[in-house]
Amino acid sequence: MSGYEARFAVWRGDADGGGLEDFRVEVHEGEVVLDVVHRLQATQAPDLAVRWNCKAGKCGSCSAEINGRPRLMCMTRMSVFDREETVTVTPLRAFPVVRDLVTDVGFNYRKAREIPAFVPPAGLAPGEYRMMQRDVDRSQEFRKCIECFLCQDTCHVVRDHEENRTAFAGPRFLMRVAELDMHPLDAAGESGLDRRRTAQEEHGLGYCNITKCCTEVCPEGIRITDNALVPLKERAVDSKYDPLVWLGSRIRRRPSP
Amino acid sequence: MATGTEPHPQRGGVHNPTRAAITARHLRTDRWWLAPAATAAGLLAFVVYSTWRAFADTDYYAAPYVSPFYSPCLAENCRSMPHGPNADLFGSWWGISPAVIVLIFPLGFRLTCYYYRKAYYRGFWASPPACAVPEPHRRYTGETRFPLILQNIHRYFFYAALPVAGVLTYDTVLAFRDEDHAFGHMGLGSLVFLVNIVLIWAYTLSCHSCRHIVGGKLRHFSRHPVRYRMWRVVGRLNARHMLLAWASLLSVALADFYVYLVASGVFDDPRFF
Numbered sequence: 001m002s003g004y005e006a007r008f009a010v011w012r013g014d015a016d017g018g019g020l021e022d023f024r025v026e027v028h029e030g031e032v033v034l035d036v037v038h039r040l041q042a043t044q045a046p047d048l049a050v051r052w053n054c055k056a057g058k059c060g061s062c063s064a065e066i067n068g069r070p071r072l073m074c075m076t077r078m079s080v081f082d083r084e085e086t087v088t089v090t091p092l093r094a095f096p097v098v099r100d101l102v103t104d105v106g107f108n109y110r111k112a113r114e115i116p117a118f119v120p121p122a123g124l125a126p127g128e129y130r131m132m133q134r135d136v137d138r139s140q141e142f143r144k145c146i147e148c149f150l151c152q153d154t155c156h157v158v159r160d161h162e163e164n165r166t167a168f169a170g171p172r173f174l175m176r177v178a179e180l181d182m183h184p185l186d187a188a189g190e191s192g193l194d195r196r197r198t199a200q201e202e203h204g205l206g207y208c209n210i211t212k213c214c215t216e217v218c219p220e221g222i223r224i225t226d227n228a229l230v231p232l233k234e235r236a237v238d239s240k241y242d243p244l245v246w247l248g249s250r251i252r253r254r255p256s257p
Numbered sequence: 258m259a260t261g262t263e264p265h266p267q268r269g270g271v272h273n274p275t276r277a278a279i280t281a282r283h284l285r286t287d288r289w290w291l292a293p294a295a296t297a298a299g300l301l302a303f304v305v306y307s308t309w310r311a312f313a314d315t316d317y318y319a320a321p322y323v324s325p326f327y328s329p330c331l332a333e334n335c336r337s338m339p340h341g342p343n344a345d346l347f348g349s350w351w352g353i354s355p356a357v358i359v360l361i362f363p364l365g366f367r368l369t370c371y372y373y374r375k376a377y378y379r380g381f382w383a384s385p386p387a388c389a390v391p392e393p394h395r396r397y398t399g400e401t402r403f404p405l406i407l408q409n410i411h412r413y414f415f416y417a418a419l420p421v422a423g424v425l426t427y428d429t430v431l432a433f434r435d436e437d438h439a440f441g442h443m444g445l446g447s448l449v450f451l452v453n454i455v456l457i458w459a460y461t462l463s464c465h466s467c468r469h470i471v472g473g474k475l476r477h478f479s480r481h482p483v484r485y486r487m488w489r490v491v492g493r494l495n496a497r498h499m500l501l502a503w504a505s506l507l508s509v510a511l512a513d514f515y516v517y518l519v520a521s522g523v524f525d526d527p528r529f530f
Contacts, residue, residue: 011277013277017278018277020279067284067286068283068284068285068286068390069285069388070388085286091277093277093279093389094276095276096275096276097275097276097277103277132477132478132479134478135476135478154389156384156392156397157399159270159271159389159391160270160385160391160392160394160397161269161270163269163396182476183476204399206399206401206406207397207398207399207401208400209374209384209405210371210375211378211385212375213385213389216388217388226465226495230371230465231465231468231469231473234465234473234474235469237409238474240409241410
């Protein structure tokens with residue numbers, strides 16, 4: 001494949017307003033959208049603001065919406081587009097815009113702080129933790145998260161409803177709750193913290209209607225809905241809604257299975 | 258810097274004034290509407306067909322086959338089905354189609370199923386219609402309030418679906434009889450029933466609640482090796498839950514339609530032996 005001239009429409013502006021600006025830009029074989037954005041910076045728009053870092057799909061910095069779909073610019077090959085089509089690149093539309101393709105993702109850091117951290121088990125010092133691989137497999141899938149916040153961006157609960165931002169943590173942080181609740185050594189229960197109940201009551205798990213957009217956009221291929229959100233919903237049912245489980249816990253007090 | 262469109266001061270969602278000022282509600286260029294439209298059409302077709310058949314109260318038994326919509330048949334007004342899934346538990350006061358008594362359980366199971374929830378939230382309620390396509394509703398409370406908070410009883414419908422699947426398994430065994438109820442025979446209908454019951458069980462066992470109950474609720478798999486294995490098997494099925502949901506929906510409708518065609522005399526069941 002030889003080089004060609006692609007049509008790009010890139011959103012330029014800031015919180016006061018802005019719009020899509022058209023460009024024609026050279027594209028070479030094997031390039032990704034981020035390469036083309038860098039060429040735009042180098043040749044036509046030196047003040048174009050864009051956040052990026054690793055160019056390898058591991059830092060989660062270059063999140064944007066390409067033809068309306070939340071994606072990493074560095075992981076979107078130009079070969080997936082027709083040469084004649086206009087490739088539209090906009091900032092994430094769920095977060096406040098700072099400038100051009102850069103948004104303020106501070107909402108996510110605030111939500112991260114609201115999730116209680118791992119509670120170390122009593123009687124074990126760091127370095128003495130021992131776990132079976134099969135016990136940590138589930139949590140390790142969630143640790144692949146690169147915090148690109150594409151799942152947070154696409155989730156309609158906050159994308160379409162600003163008023164839900166206080167009550168809803170978003171898929172990335174509900175996944176964090178699931179990760180900790182499935183962690184074999186987390187001692188939250190022993191310290192009086194019921195992560196399942198707080199997932200529902202404090203982090204808005206009930207707002208999730210499991211429509212799987214978070215899973216669809218995850219560049220790490222984490223099965224967020226099936227492996228984190230639905231299991232967490234089932235665990236919340238154990239804690240809050242299932243009378244048989246409640247009765248069982250009253251009759252027989254057992255250590256965590 | 259300000260060029261072109263100014264922010265929308267009074268609007269919510271993607272038109273919130275703090276976000277990038279873009280007039281279009283979404284910029285997707287692919288056929289994002291196809292999946293929700295096809296899902297809605299498929300579910301609607303099944304709802305229309307199953308409602309007609311459930312209330313028809315006729316042509317649901319053609320020895321040795323009984324329609325899965327009418328099994329088990331628990332009222333006095335059921336047709337006589339020798340050695341079949343009859344049990345007159347409801348007596349003579351039940352006046353409408355006996356299918357309604359049992360269908361409520363598989364219906365509830367599918368209605369609260371995590372896959373079908375996604376399907377009808379997207380297909381019928383457009384919440385959202387597709388990823389990064391705004392939903393049309395002004396408010397959204399998800400599954401935090403009545404009635405959608407009742408989706409949390411899915412596991413109870415799962416428990417109820419198990420005996421129903423058990424009865425359909427019994428029906429499949431009975432389908433290996435001839436018209437005189439002698440075992441050791443097989444017809445095209447037996448094959449239809451066999452495929453149907455395999456898909457019904459695969460769908461039922463691939464359920465997210467089943468996955469949780471058999472092992473997902475555990476924190477230490479290493480202490481429960483048998484349940485861990487069961488969880489892994491169910492997990493593999495669960496990865497195909499959507500496929501199994503559609504396949505079993507289609508197969509149960511086809512099994513019923515097959516019985517309808519044979520019972521109404523449209524054609525005779527081809528017998529293999």
